[in-house]
Amino acid sequence: MTTRSGEISDEEVLEVLERLRKDCDNPSGFLALNSGNAYFTDPATNGVIAYREAGSYLLQFGGVHAPPDQQETLLRSFLGDACRRRRKVVAVQVLTPDVDLYVRCGFTVNQVGSSYSVHLPDFTLRGTRFMKLRNKISRARRSGLEVTEVPYEECAAEVAAIDGAWLRSKGRHAKEIEFLVGELGGPVQHARRLMLGRLGGKAIAYISYSPAYGSRSGWLHDLSRRLPEAPPGVMEAINLTALETFRKEEAEWLHFGFTPFTGLSAEHDPAGASALTRKVIGLLADHGDKVYPAASQLAYKEKWGPQLVHPEYMAFHGRARLGAIWQILRVTKSV
The missing domain is CATH 3.40.630 (Aminopeptidase)
Structure with a gap:
């Protein structure tokens, strides 16, 4: 051993x-x-x-x-x-x-x-249930938000600036949660996907996705950060871009991960x-x-209508x- x-x-x-x-x-x-x-x-x-x-x-x-x-x-x-x-x-x-x-x-x-997961082949934003989500995403896009998939190595400085502003907004004693959440960089960065949102050319938010293996393979919605001044709907718009990308690639699941x-x-x-x-x-x-912002995390995950809990x-x-x-x-x- x-x-x-x-x-x-x-x-x-x-x-x-x-x-x-x-x-x-x-x-x-x-x-x-x-x-x-x-x-x-x-x-x-x-x-x-x-x-x-x-x-x-x-x-x-x-x-x-x-x-x-x-x-x-x-x-x-x-x-x-x-x-x-x-x-x-x-x-x-x-x-x-x-x-x-x-x-x-x-x-x-x-x-x-x-944990909460969306089955991508069955996903839709149609219906009154998702009206608020659609409106938030539309508002963010009308503000001029541009979402692109970017290699981490090409935007590491922009990501670090978002991280720093995000952490400062949490208060002087705030710490970044570790162990049960993901990270960026390192020898396995090539396996992750990074969606970056820019407004007027400035990076304002990102979501990192990690591969999910096994019987419910697909992607894990992992690390996400935004500038405090980012307009409402930015994270939702970024995630929808990723979701649509993964579905076109015929991925089966988007997992929103564990919420204690x-x-x-x-x-x-x-x-x-x-x-x-x-x-x-x-x-x-x-x-x-x-201890952990479970309520806000749960609200974000449930707005996508997860089929598997x-x-x-x-x-x-x-x-x-x-x-x-x-x-x-x-x-x-x-x-």
Whole structure:
């Protein structure tokens, strides 16, 4: 077995990308390639597990990326390695098909949020349901907005200027959320797509899309930023341009990704779920806007009429621990 942490070479990251292309079935799985992540492999399998160290925990991301008949072998091997290192394992963004695997391997599993996806062949903006969305997009386009797909390397300075203004608008103590959201640059940038909005020749907003592999392949609506003074409807207009582009290319799905603390239901929790974790997640859902802007994220995603809403889970090896939830919040820079 091999544990790779610390400095990961570009070649190693590209090897993980190839494993994800073959075996990943999580629409957000590309985020496993974020800088700062570590990787675990075992010679007995063809898969990989992505994780990040935080205190006495290993925070595993996105499930077990391996052929189905090798997933349990790889997960148990990872747990054995964590035990030897005296670390506890907590998995985040585990999907419904993987819940039974984690329960078999001794995890306590709770729903922590939901993901939202649009089936591109069926997508339409017709009807009264989408009237407000159509009007916002029309308003942005009438303002002179131009949306183009641009290689990141050609607009990196413009993107950095948008990022800086966006972060300053959030307040002096604001931090960029990490780990569960994407990034730009690095050895896998060639796999992403970047849509840039300009007004009067000035870059004012962008959305980055990452590839989604597996049974619901397509694209993941990932990192998005805009200047505070950008007119209403800019992000929607950029996303519609991308959506129409992907549909012309015959992509199947546009995924809007994971939103914590949304779509919660006790019916989604498996037997043995932690009542304490359910209570904590419920409190964060009701009062956690300072931790994560779930309400605004959900409103943006729902306006596109997602046909698929599926629960996502947090899994604690052994019993649930509040300390693990704190470490996840800390690593994502939510607190």
